[in-house]
Amino acid sequence: MSIWTHVAGVVRIDAIRFDPNDIPDFDTIFGREWTFDDMWDDEPAYTDSIENPDAFMPCGSEGSLEKSVWVNPDRNSMSAYTITIFGDLRDYDDPDAIVSWFKDCCKDVWVRQAIITVETEGKKPIIYNYKDKDPII
16 A cells, blocks of 8 residues: 655745846756656656656655746845645655755745645654744644
């Protein structure tokens, strides 16, 4: 029977944007993604995820976590970007590794707020706020 880990998170990033077209490479900061379909479509993302796992978001047996990037259209606002992180990882049972990955990602940007919830079946859920030193739960 498979073990599933469910993840939901958000990172609000501040930035001073002199050039509105100069958007950080969030694939480098948070990692690339791959999906279940990539295994069958001869996509290089699947092979790359095995050869270079540090370049990818945390992965289960059927794909990685996903992210969505929102760019604030008001370039004069300090609250420049919001990254949502979400997904269900099959055959993944190390919630602490996801929290560690999240901490590493957040240290590379100017975080206004960041929180992640990681729920692995059969384990106590973890809620981590980046400004805190330890998980909330």
